Each structure stands twice: as C-alpha cells, then as structure tokens.
Amino acid sequence: MKLRRCAVLYIESREELSIDWPAVLAGGSALAANTHWVALAPHLDQELTIDAQALAALGGIGQTVWRPLADCEQQYGAACIARLLDQGLLISDNADYAKARERDDTLRGAHWRPLSALTHTFSRWREVNSENGMEAPSFQALLERYGEPPPPTLELPDNGALKLPAAAAGPMDDQLLQRYTGRNFDLQASLPLDVVARLLHRTFGAQEVRQVGPHASVLKKTSPSGGGLHPIEAFVLVQRVDGVAPGLYHYHPIDHALNPLRTMDSAAAAELAKQVLADQHWLADAPLQVLMVGRVERSFWKYRNHQKAYRALALDAGHLSQTFYLLAAEAGLPAFVTAAINDADIEQMLGLDQLRHAVVAVGGCGPARSGPRTMVELRYGETDAI
Numbered sequence: 001m002k003l004r005r006c007a008v009l010y011i012e013s014r015e016e017l018s019i020d021w022p023a024v025l026a027g028g029s030a031l032a033a034n035t036h037w038v039a040l041a042p043h044l045d046q047e048l049t050i051d052a053q054a055l056a057a058l059g060g061i062g063q064t065v066w067r068p069l070a071d072c073e074q075q076y077g078a079a080c081i082a083r084l085l086d087q088g089l090l091i092s093d094n095a096d097y098a099k100a101r102e103r104d105d106t107l108r109g110a111h112w113r114p115l116s117a118l119t120h121t122f123s124r125w126r127e128v129n130s131e132n133g134m135e136a137p138s139f140q141a142l143l144e145r146y147g148e149p150p151p152p153t154l155e156l157p158d159n160g161a162l163k164l165p166a167a168a169a170g171p172m173d174d175q176l177l178q179r180y181t182g183r184n185f186d187l188q189a190s191l192p193l194d195v196v197a198r199l200l201h202r203t204f205g206a207q208e209v210r211q212v213g214p215h216a217s218v219l220k221k222t223s224p225s226g227g228g229l230h231p232i233e234a235f236v237l238v239q240r241v242d243g244v245a246p247g248l249y250h251y252h253p254i255d256h257a258l259n260p261l262r263t264m265d266s267a268a269a270a271e272l273a274k275q276v277l278a279d280q281h282w283l284a285d286a287p288l289q290v291l292m293v294g295r296v297e298r299s300f301w302k303y304r305n306h307q308k309a310y311r312a313l314a315l316d317a318g319h320l321s322q323t324f325y326l327l328a329a330e331a332g333l334p335a336f337v338t339a340a341i342n343d344a345d346i347e348q349m350l351g352l353d354q355l356r357h358a359v360v361a362v363g364g365c366g367p368a369r370s371g372p373r374t375m376v377e378l379r380y381g382e383t384d385a386i
C-alpha cells in the first residue's frame with residue numbers, strides 16, 4: 001500500500017478563550033487561551049482537529065509522490081498514519097480508502113487555486129436560518145453596536161478637482177433610476193410567462209453562439225464574462241409563474257427552455273425558497289428566483305490554478321445580477337440578489353458537487369405589494385418610504 005498527502009491542505013492554529021478563574025482570584029489576567037491545530041481540506045468539506053504528531057506527518061509526506069506505507073509508519077508511527085488515513089487527510093491507493101481518493105482526485109482534476117478552493121468550501125452555509133445564524137440587524141442597531149461607519153465617500157485631498165457637467169438624460173435612465181431591491185413582494189401576484197421569458201433570455205440566454213473550434217463554442221450574452229466563458233448557469237425556482245408548475249428547473253441558455261428537475265406544490269416551493277435564502281422571508285416571497293451556479297470546470301479549463309479565477313466567477317454573477325435587476329425594473333418589478341444563501345443545501349437540492357460547481361448567489365423578482373413606493377430600505381425586511 002502506498003500513500004501521499006491530500007492535494008490541498010491548510011492548517012490553522014485555533015484559539016479558544018476562557019476565563020481563568022484561579023488567575024482572576026490571584027489578581028492576574030482573566031483570559032486563558034488554549035490553542036489546537038485544525039486541518040482544512042476542501043475535498044473533505046469538514047474541519048478536523050489534529051495533534052502535533054499528525055502535523056509533523058502532514059508536513060513531511062508530500063502531495064505528489066506516493067510513498068510506501070511502511071516507510072511512513074516507521075517515521076511517524078502506525079497509529080498516527082492510520083488516523084490520518086481514516087480522516088482522509090492522507091490518500092491511499094488501497095480500495096478501503098477509495099472515497100477520500102475519489103474526492104481528492106476530483107479536486108486535483110478541477111484545477112482550483114488552493115486558497116480559492118479553501119475559501120469556497122469553507123464559506124458555504126448549510127441549514128442556516130434565523131434562529132441559528134442569519135442575522136439582519138437594522139442600521140440603527142449597527143450604529144449602536146459599532147459606532148459611526150466610515151464616510152460614504154473616499155475623501156482625498158483636493159488637488160484641483162474638475163467639476164463635471166450634470167449627467168445628460170439617456171435612454172437607460174428609466175431602468176437605472178427605477179431599479180431597487182424589493183423586500184415587498186406581493187404574495188398573491190404571479191409573473192406572466194412572457195415577462196419571465198424576456199428576463200431569462202436577456203439575462204442568461206445566449207444572444208449568439210460562436211463556434212471557436214470544431215468542438216468548442218462560446219456564448220454571447222448581454223453581460224460580460226471573464227474569458228468569454230460564461231460559466232454561470234441559471235437554475236430557476238418557480239413559485240408563481242403563469243403556466244409553469246412550482247418547482248426547480250434548469251434554464252438552458254441556447255434552447256431558451258426550462259427543464260424541470262423537481263416539480264412540487266406551492267407550499268413546498270415556498271418552503272424551499274426560504275431554505276435557499278437562509279430564512280430571508282422578505283426575499284423568499286418573490287415568485288421567481290434564479291440560483292446562480294458557476295461551472296468551475298468550464299472556467300478553470302482556461303484559468304487553471306489561477307489566482308483570479310474564483311474572483312472572476314463572483315464578478316460574472318454580479319454582472320448578471322445587475323442585468324437581471326435592470327430588466328426587472330423595465331418590467332416594473334423590484335428584484336433582489338443575495339449571497340446570504342444556504343449554498344451547501346442548494347448543491348444537495350440540485351445534485352451538485354462543490355468542487356465542480358460553485359453556487360455563487362441567488363436573485364429574484366416579482367410584483368410589489370401595493371402601497372407606497374419604497375426606494376430606500378435601510379433594514380432587511382423593513383422599509384423607510386421616501
């Protein structure tokens with residue numbers, strides 16, 4: 001049997017603080033700090049506590065060259081090696097440890113930049129809700145907690161600033177100035193199919209397919225995309241769209257079609273919407289949501305092990321979001337985008353692998369409840385009408 005270390009591994013020194021009562025009573029420092037090592041390996045998708053012996057083994061066994069088991073056992077101790085194999089931090093060619101090897105191979109094959117794989121994997125949420133972590137403090141509460149925020153603009157010393165003429169009116173003004181984040185969706189209203197068709201096509205649809213090789217093509221969309229690869233896919237959660245059953249769909253950007261993955265009744269779709277949005281009920285009422293998922297393999301085919309590739313995925317989703325917002329504004333609809341989502345739950349719903357697909361953000365839109373038009377919403381879920 002041979003083994004090597006997993007491809008991507010970061011070790012963190014974690015500190016736990018506690019009150020040192022004996023020291024307090026003796027008039028000394030009140031805080032006691034305990035540290036331990038935590039291993040973060042994206043292919044395992046969980047944090048693991050390790051000891052100093054394991055740390056030495058993981059530092060000494062390389063990630064590329066396979067080494068005989070006996071060698072490693074002799075150097076670091078059989079018990080330590082067995083534990084690391086069981087944890088999946090060491091990878092083996094033995095079938096008993098096939099699962100960890102398969103995940104490690106998937107990670108190796110995806111061309112992630114190691115720090116990006118780490119950030120992505122360990123920033124995902126699973127089953128976060130309003131009771132266990134989703135916090136939406138008001139601006140007032142933030143002011144009380146943190147004091148005044150830094151000013152809204154960067155104030156550099158005036159080096160003779162050139163005052164610009166007023167912005168001329170333009171054809172995009174209506175959309176740009178009407179756009180706002182809606183937290184006031186009308187639970188009774190549904191979206192007409194032609195509105196949804198335009199929103200999806202003009203945001204996520206291929207406006208053109210360009211053949212760039214015998215078996216290679218790129219899409220032209222209304223938003224720009226890093227490397228022209230358009231790795232962001234749109235999965236659609238329908239709650240209330242005329243003529244479309246509630247459920248989860250994949251939007252095909254060339255066929256311009258909604259492919260059903262799971263249909264359900266409206267109560268189940270509403271429940272799913274809340275789960276996806278980590279309990280943000282003020283957004284979950286929207287009749288249409290779009291789950292934006294980056295196809296890592298498409299992007300990293302070009303940007304292999306690239307420092308900026310993960311950032312480009314997020315920027316792509318940001319561009320698509322704004323296009324979606326503006327099209328929604330054109331249709332007279334408020335929209336939203338959020339990254340406060342249960343990405344790991346979304347992966348599970350859609351049968352996706354976080355090493356190959358990066359859930360980036362969720363957007364949505366729908367008719368607003370009647371009432372005063374709100375342009376400024378200082379608190380998620382609450383509004384200040386102007």
Ligand SMILES: Cc1cc2nc3c(=O)[nH]c(=O)nc-3n(C[C@H](O)[C@H](O)[C@H](O)COP(=O)(O)O)c2cc1C
Pocket residue numbers: 179180181182183280283336337338339340375377380381
């Ligand atoms: C990246 C990003 C993440 C956001 N996340 C949330 C969110 O989790 N919940 C929410 O209600 N709004 C969210 N928003 C909406 C912002 O709060 C909103 O854009 C901001 O308050 C300005 O309001 P406006 O869009 O109406 O101009 C997000 C916006 C962006 C661009």
